[in-house]
Amino acid sequence: MTAAKILEGLADGSLPPSEFGHAAHLRVARELLLHAPLAEAEARFCTLIEGYVRHLGAEAKFHRTLSIALLRLTAARLRPGESWAQFQAANPDLFANARGLLARHYSAECLAAGRTQFTPPDLLPLPA
Template identity: 40%
Template sequence: MTDEEFLASFNACTLPPEQFSHAGHIRLAWINLQRHDFDQAVDGTCRGIRAYATHLGAATKFHTTITVALMHLLRAAGAGDRNVSWYQFVSANQELMHNARAVLGRHYSSQRLDTPEARERFVAPDLQPLPV
């Protein structure tokens, strides 16, 4: 599926839920980071995931801090580089693709990340700053 097809299907809420696994979340963020400045990419990604989750009846699953923190990490890993394809990005960033919780754990304690406040709005890390 091309980026355009993925995005159109996601935005129309017709993307099958099994295609919106962790990799799907990362792909959505990557597409937005490719096309927009950081703040717009974060806003679009958060709004999109929230709308998709609501459509699926899972609105409470959306976690603002995890989404925004991962976007910081993706940007630092080169997600905004328009000379890098999705497949090149995935190949170069296996840890973010397969062990994102561990990467987040370098920045956030579970006590901080597992709070209702962190779910509702972005909270700063308590272990190590996120890359800028």
């Protein structure tokens, strides 16, 4: 599925939940970052995901700090002209061990506290 179709499905609520796993989250983050400054991409990312989970009646699945932190890690790894396939190949840890990457920045307690509002990391700063 293309990034545009995923974005469309998030916006109108038609995306099947089975199609919105971790890789799709990263694909949406990357797509938004390619077309907007970081702050705007963060806001749109959160708005899209919050609206989507609300549409599904699964509001508890949204975690603001986790979403923003993964978007920032994605932003730090973007390379000009890189395709989605190239991005995936260059960042296997982001796809296979995102929790491990986040554990470098956040203690479990700090991350847990950031479900509804963004919480800055308590261990290592996120890329800006």
